[in-house]
Amino acid sequence: xxxxxxxxxxxxxxxxxxxxxxxxxxxxxxxxxxxxxxxxxxxxxxxxxxxxxxxxxxxxxxxxxxxxxxxxxxxxxxxxxxxxxxxxxxxxxxxxxxxxxxxxxxxxxxxxxxxxxxxxxxxxxxxxxxxxxxxxxxxxxxxxxxxxxxxxxxxxxxxxxxxxxxxxxxxxxxxxxxxxxxxxxxxxxxxxxxxxxxxxxxxxxxxxxxxxxxxxxxxxxxxxxxxxxxxxxxxxxxxxxxxxxxxxxxxxxxxxxxxxxxxxxxxxxxxxxxxxxxxxxxxxxxxxxxxxxxxxxxxxxxxxxxxxxxxxxxxxxxxxxxxxxxxxxxxxxxxxxxxxxxxxxxxxxxxxxxxxxxxxxxxxxxxxxxxxxxxxxxxxxxxxxxxxxxxxxxxxxxxxxxxxxxxxxxxxxxxxxxxxxxxxxxxxxxxxxxxxxxxxxxxxxxxxxxxxxxxxxxxxxxxxxxxxxxxxxxxxxxxxxxxxxxxxxxxxxxxxxxxxxxxxxxxxxxxxxxxxxxxxxxxxxxxxx
Numbered sequence: 001x002x003x004x005x006x007x008x009x010x011x012x013x014x015x016x017x018x019x020x021x022x023x024x025x026x027x028x029x030x031x032x033x034x035x036x037x038x039x040x041x042x043x044x045x046x047x048x049x050x051x052x053x054x055x056x057x058x059x060x061x062x063x064x065x066x067x068x069x070x071x072x073x074x075x076x077x078x079x080x081x082x083x084x085x086x087x088x089x090x091x092x093x094x095x096x097x098x099x100x101x102x103x104x105x106x107x108x109x110x111x112x113x114x115x116x117x118x119x120x121x122x123x124x125x126x127x128x129x130x131x132x133x134x135x136x137x138x139x140x141x142x143x144x145x146x147x148x149x150x151x152x153x154x155x156x157x158x159x160x161x162x163x164x165x166x167x168x169x170x171x172x173x174x175x176x177x178x179x180x181x182x183x184x185x186x187x188x189x190x191x192x193x194x195x196x197x198x199x200x201x202x203x204x205x206x207x208x209x210x211x212x213x214x215x216x217x218x219x220x221x222x223x224x225x226x227x228x229x230x231x232x233x234x235x236x237x238x239x240x241x242x243x244x245x246x247x248x249x250x251x252x253x254x255x256x257x258x259x260x261x262x263x264x265x266x267x268x269x270x271x272x273x274x275x276x277x278x279x280x281x282x283x284x285x286x287x288x289x290x291x292x293x294x295x296x297x298x299x300x301x302x303x304x305x306x307x308x309x310x311x312x313x314x315x316x317x318x319x320x321x322x323x324x325x326x327x328x329x330x331x332x333x334x335x336x337x338x339x340x341x342x343x344x345x346x347x348x349x350x351x352x353x354x355x356x357x358x359x360x361x362x363x364x365x366x367x368x369x370x371x372x373x374x375x376x377x378x379x380x381x382x383x384x385x386x387x388x389x390x391x392x393x394x395x396x397x398x399x400x401x402x403x404x405x406x407x408x409x410x411x412x413x414x415x416x417x418x419x420x421x422x423x424x425x426x427x428x429x430x431x432x433x434x435x436x437x438x439x440x441x442x443x444x445x446x447x448x449x450x451x452x453x454x455x456x457x458x459x460x461x462x463x464x465x466x467x468x469x470x471x472x473x474x475x476x477x478x479x480x481x482x483x484x485x486x487x488x489x490x491x492x493x494x495x496x497x498x499x500x501x502x503x504x505x506x507x508x509x510x511x512x513x514x515x516x517x518x519x520x521x522x523x524x525x526x527x528x529x
Contacts, residue, residue: 026072053083058420074114213238214274412441
């Protein structure tokens with residue numbers, strides 16, 4: 001047996017391969033922090049627990065490991081729940097560890113420090129599961145269960161609450177429980193369904209493939225499948241980069257555009273891999289394919305979410321996509337136009353449609369994209385510059401190259417997610433591209449980036465407030481209220497944090513971004529519109 005529960009918990013997390021944690025030390029969680037340095041963890045202290053969760057998400061998308069957040073009890077945990085909601089909505093792995101009231105004092109209402117009525121219940125309403133453990137052995141078992149979910153089920157956030165007297169007490173956990181469990185083999189689909197799908201794909205006259213975040217772990221096989229079928233590929237925003245966006249079959253993450261939906265509607269066979277094709281992705285216009293719909297998903301209910309399913313391949317895409325490849329091998333393909341020709345004809349139309357949404361913002365996003373070196377990572381959030389422009393202008397060549405959360409659509413995600421991405425991928429340039437309203441939600445994390453000695457460029461596109469909501473008000477006949485915001489001196493604010501602050505017009509923005517990346521350090525470039 002080891003000496004302390006906190007050590008056992010963190011030793012097991014480390015043994016599963018996680019080497020970085022995000023959070024804020026607090027009075028009640030210090031026994032989770034005590035073993036971090038001896039175990040070889042990097043501890044990143046953010047300036048808000050919400051930022052810790054978003055940074056852990058950005059880190060996870062680069063490393064393939066679940067993000068881990070340590071909060072203190074009460075307000076620390078509740079501050080992290082917006083990030084947990086993001087991870088749940090976007091199907092991303094996140095482990096939140098927090099202390100709780102000592103056993104026997106749950107909900108006692110005695111005025112204890114950080115006292116909260118039901119923190120496990122509050123978290124459980126947001127995450128996949130929230131568990132209050134009663135011993136060191138139960139705490140370790142909960143960590144095993146969390147990693148089992150991350151590896152074998154739809155990845156979503158979980159929360160483990162460890163009572164303070166358990167956390168600070170000796171562990172009752174036997175040593176054999178501190179060994180990581182081997183990963184299970186990914187679950188394949190039923191062979192007859194795979195055969196039916198392969199027959200449909202090979203015989204298709206106008207096939208189309210839609211790829212979501214569930215395909216990220218098997219991206220290389222998805223590329224081979226697209227080439228075997230020779231079909232145009234659209235992705236969700238969570239699937240952006242699964243097929244490199246310079247690939248001749250790539251149409252990008254453009255499900256929101258009418259031209260892309262028309263292509264899907266005219267497909268005689270539509271293959272959807274690991275996507276719920278949610279209304280936030282399609283901008284409330286559902287996909288309406290006329291032909292056969294084949295869906296690949298880990299969850300049976302997701303096989304019919306938002307879109308019918310004619311051939312359902314229930315299983316892990318890591319197993320199912322190779323099954324499809326094997327079933328298509330040596331199977332003759334129906335005569336039809338080459339997929340690359342379809343893509344080449346459609347791409348200019350999609351680009352024109354995307355630009356028409358906001359020519360001004362597209363010019364900004366194009367300028368940023370022009371200043372990016374190869375393999376750069378771009379982080380955005382629910383800012384107009386992101387969803388009206390950058391999703392189209394920024395091309396990525398691998399998953400995790402564009403950090404976003406299309407379903408949860410929160411402000412304040414971009415900057416901390418960029419920080420986590422840079423920590424997780426220290427050799428890749430990282431740029432955060434957000435609006436002024438969004439940046440103010442997490443502007444305190446600039447000093448986190450400075451403190452961590454990161455190279456990071458933040459581009460703040462300033463339209464004077466909440467531009468989207470201003471337009472929504474006008475569309476409803478409401479005189480703008482609560483949306484015209486006072487702006488700080490952004491370059492001066494960056495300088496005060498210890499970063500480099502500057503201002504740029506759109507015409508010189510690409511050069512400014514390239515120069516900031518080359519110079520290193522933390523840079524904020526203010527772009528007034």
